[in-house]
Amino acid sequence: MDFGLPPIMARGLNFCNRKNPYDQSKIPDLVSSMEKGWPILAYPKNNGTKFWAHEWNKHGTCSESVLDQHAYFQASLNLKKKVNLLQNLKNVGINPDGKLYTMASITKAITDALGFAPAVIRCNTDPSGHSQLHKIYICLDSSGSNLITCPLFLKSGCRSEIEFHPF
Template sequence: MKAFYYILAVQFLFVVSAYSQDFDFFYFVQQWPGSYCDTEKSCCYPSTGKPEADFGIHGLWPNYNDGSYPSSCDPSSQFDQSQTSSLLKRMRTEWPTLACPSGDGLKFWSHEWEKHGTCSALGQHDYFQTALDLKNQANLLQSLTSAGIEPNGNSYTLESIKDAIKQSVGFTPFVECNDDTSGNSQLYQIYLCVDNSASNLIECPTFPHGKCGSQIEFPSF
């Protein structure tokens, strides 16, 4: 009987270990609010007011090296606001919602946790804390403005944007664009990669699909 329970315990530990490593890396994604809002769909400011003119967190997403990703790994694990209460002030500032209708962020954070966070092998508090700390580590706006790339409606080359971030952060970003109301390509989201322990930035094993125009607008907000 003891041998039977020992085998069960070993199997359980194997399953937990396999789950915790069941992805290869994270995408850490930040978005520029001016580009989110300057589209035909437009945006709504959070019920707490207009966010700062800074990149905001979109998410921390587990991914596989082949470009696919796990999703909604534990339907029983719902977002619990009480587990992130100590982070709420930072989340409102650094992880704001811009979706319509205007909200307080809870719907956005719930979606990110339930779709991506449940696959991360992190608890809720650690998941959001990790993303917030990564944002501080990779200060994208400072990286760009230090290189003379300002959010003032001017256009810049894709390579100059990537080079500015790599020089500052140390790793190659993926730049995602969207189109403004006039159809011009604009700087929308920046992807950086993190190892599967969520400890260190790394070079991305693979990049998402998509491309930007030769000249990219950096709109004001």
């Protein structure tokens, strides 16, 4: 399960400026916070750098008219604290315990807690064939500070029952 920070997405844009790639030297004061607050759980041996680069290159460059790299990652860290998807799921008894939960209950928990429906809940399939909770996408305005109604909704690849695997 990747409970990393949601990408700052407006209008579903991706890879908007390939001439401004991720540069960790622009965020030295945030790296420690990102290692704690935005670990890449799917690849525990990875220190996050490749994933953070992917997030900036794919999503952050679309917000750069408003946010530079430092502001993008700071806004993401702030948003993670504000949104706290994992805690919101735990508050209604949806825990990373290997049990099955309905897609409807996960969607409702997020919508009730945030006031906005997720753009998509993504799943992968484990070796036993179970649909596993993998990612939850929410939409933000271009400042990266406010949740918005998603301008587009994506297909999830999830079944009606989803395993929330421990991590």
